[in-house]
Amino acid sequence: MTDTAETSLPPGAAPSEAERxxxxxxxxxxxxLALTEFAAVEQVSRGEAICLILRDYLRAKGYLPRVT
Structure with a gap:
């Protein structure tokens, strides 16, 4: 599958940071909205909240080793 960012610009043109x-x-x-609420309750930034959620999910699915 091709990323639309790779195909929607003319050759040599770079997207702005906001577009990327x-x-x-x-x-x-x-x-x-749920992420914002989770971050507020856990008193972490949205970025930290995303990492916590992804880490737990990936561990549960077996993609990350369990911490002992």
Whole structure:
């Protein structure tokens, strides 16, 4: 599968940082709201909240080793 950022620009043109961020990752509104609430309750930044959630999920699925 080809990233749309790679195909939507003319050769040699570079997307702006905002365009790269928007195309690289979009969080649906309901997930963004839940993430903001989680971050507030846990008293962490949104970035830290994303890492905590991903770490727990990836461990549960067996992609990351369990910490002993």
């Amino acid at each position: 961020d928007e195309e690289a990752f979009h969080i649906p509104d309901e997930l963004a």
